[in-house]
Amino acid sequence: MTHTMEPRVSTATAPRAKGSATLIGALIVLALVAAAQAFGFLTSPPDRDMGHLQKIMYVHVPAAWNAFLAFVVVLAGSVMYLWKREEKWDLLAASAAEVAAVLTALTIALGSIWGRPTWGVWWTWDPRLTSTAILLVIIVGYLALRSFVDEPERRARWSAVVGILGALNVPIVYMSVRWWRTLHQPQSSPSTVDPAYAWGLRLNAIAFLLVMIWLVRARYRAARLERISELAAEREALGGRG
Amino acid sequence: MSKRGxxxxxxxxxxxxxxxxxxxxxxxxxxxxxxxxxxxxxxxRGDRAYDVPVRLGGQVVPGSVVWNAQAVDLRFAITDGAKTVPVHSSGAPPQMFRDGIGVVVEGRYHRAGVFESTSVMVKHSNEYRAPKHGEKPAEMYRSLTTGSEE
Incomplete structure (x- = not known):
């Protein structure tokens, strides 16, 4: 019990090298976001109706798109786990789920900040906002479920089912503005906005995409290390030597 | 459970x-x-239209807006092209509120024939544009509020 962690990892230099590579990666993606934001701010004229509030588009829309993409990774990881029963797919889905939860919450928060001055309200129960709130509840429920179930195989199976359910909600959220009447405007894309705004939107979407990939990757690595140390602790508890 | 099961x-x-x-x-x-x-x-809805909480959406009829900033009293009319409903509100309109824009109002339609609104929300489009000379954005909002179903 006194020396649980110490003898496990023999390659003492590897984690430090990886750590600095991770830090450099983080600085690079953050610099890209800053550059894309600066580009958006410097190149776009004020919108004819909402003036400079249009610039919230450069964070809200990329956050929403990449939240959807993170859900696609959750879906892929969950389906692959149920098919192959390999733990790595479960860990990938769980890592993407955390990022999806953060980006969905960010989308709602930024949308709310945008809605107050433009629509006049922070929130309204229109189909787009309601379905997005359901999406957030499902993915937070997914993360809660994982923390409640201790047995790894069962945890993986149950969360894969919830992950697939959550991802199936994504097309509903996306199409809600076409299928039903909403306060939210239809989907924005480079083709619906003035050419002066299109590149600001594209570049910020790409910058957010890199942040999303970086976060999923970092979280996936951490999840693998957690499992390795869990397994080592189990082995030691069973009386083995390593 | 068996693998097959x-x-x-x-x-x-x-x-x-x-x-x-x-x-x-x-x-x-x-x-x-x-x-x-x-x-x-x-x-x-006929008789069932009156005095029940409801949301009403449409376009602000150009020229119908009467805003009294001292009394915080707002009057305008909403249309979908077919029918027009007069609206009264005792609150400041959102920043983007103006002639011809899309709105959704919450409140009750009274028998006096006026919609008493507790909340005025602006429904704008996804077509963000820098303003051009002599542009008339009002046209665009008509298509937004006449129903989004196919």
């Missing part, structure tokens, strides 16, 4: 999920999930 269970679960999804997409939910009524739909 588990496979069957998973197939049933998958079918149930996909079935629910298909129902949501193609089924009757679209008809029941109405965020706001158009003026024509509100009028078509």
């Amino acid at each position: 588990r496979r069957v269970g998973m197939a049933i679960a998958a079918a149930a999920i996909l079935g629910t999804f298909a129902y949501l997409v193609y089924g009757g939910i679209g008809e029941n999930l109405v965020y706001f009524l158009t003026p024509e739909e509100l009028m078509a």
Whole structure:
């Protein structure tokens, strides 16, 4: 019990090298976001109706798109786990789920900040906002479920089912503005906005995409290390030597 | 549970999920999930239109806006092209509120023939544009509020 962690990892230099590579990666993606934001701010004229509030588009829309993409990774990881029963797919889905939860919450928060001055309200129960709130509840429920179930195989199976359910909600959220009447405007894309705004939107979407990939990757690595140390602790508890 | 039994269970679960999804997409939910009524739909309710909480959506009739900043009193009319409903509100309008823009108002339609609004919300489009010379954005909003169903 006194020396649980110490003898496990023999390659003492590897984690430090990886750590600095991770830090450099983080600085690079953050610099890209800053550059894309600066580009958006410097190149776009004020919108004819909402003036400079249009610039919230450069964070809200990329956050929403990449939240959807993170859900696609959750879906892929969950389906692959149920098919192959390999733990790595479960860990990938769980890592993407955390990022999806953060980006969905960010989308709602930024949308709310945008809605107050433009629509006049922070929130309204229109189909787009309601379905997005359901999406957030499902993915937070997914993360809660994982923390409640201790047995790894069962945890993986149950969360894969919830992950697939959550991802199936994504097309509903996306199409809600076409299928039903909403306060939210239809989907924005480079083709619906003035050419002066299109590149600001594209570049910020790409910058957010890199942040999303970086976060999923970092979280996936951490999840693998957690499992390795869990397994080592189990082995030691069973009386083995390593 | 046997491996075969588990496979069957998973197939049933998958079918149930996909079935629910298909129902949501193609089924009757679209008809029941109405965020706001158009003026024509509100009028078509006849006697049931009055004094019940409802959302009404449409375009602000150009030239109908009367805003008294001292009394914080706002009057305007909403149209969907077919019918027009006069609206009264005792609150400041949102920043983007103006002639011709899309709005959704919450409140009750009174027998006096005026919609008493507790909340005025602006419904704008996804077409962000820098203003051009002599542009008339009002046209665009008509298409936004005359219903988004196919």
